[in-house]
Amino acid sequence: MEKLVVLVDVQNIYYTTKQSYNCNFDYNKFWAKATLNRKVIKAIAYAIDRDDEKQRQFQNILRAIGFEVKLKPFIQRVDGTAKGDWDVGIALDAVEYAQDADVVVLASGDGDFDLLVDKIRKDLDAAVEVYGVPKFTSTSLISSASKYVPINKALLMGTPKG
Helix, strand or coil: CEEEEEEEEHHHHHHHHHHHHCCEECHHHHHHHHHCCEEEEEEEEEEEECCCHHHHHHHHHHHHHCCEEEEEECEECCCCCEECCCHHHHHHHHHHHHCCCCEEEEECCCHHHHHHHHHHHHHCCCEEEEEECHHHCCHHHHHHCCEEEECCHHHEECCCCC
């Protein structure tokens, strides 16, 4: 049985599914598809903590599915811009946990991860499956992946609008 690591860039997945489909990503369907006939050795969802009750409920749902939830505080800058980014944390965990995995599933369309995916595949000899919304997934990330799985209506809650 393949050993699997699952890493989810929650903000990226939330905003890209919202923008593309006006719908929410279904983490249960994703989990069922990504982990089928595989042994999960680590699953982490990276999110921003806005200290909001609805978000806490969502995070508890992720935990119930099987994810460890890592949170960073939401930072509102004086100029009105916001900061909340897990790229470095995801990269560090991916390199650490890929050493013991056959497959790394990365749910994100962020092109900044293409170098990470290349490193995991070449230096750590693990396959990388990227899940991302087609319209918002970097072509360089798709090219770097062993396999690209488009997030479409089969992985969404309810019916997409648009």
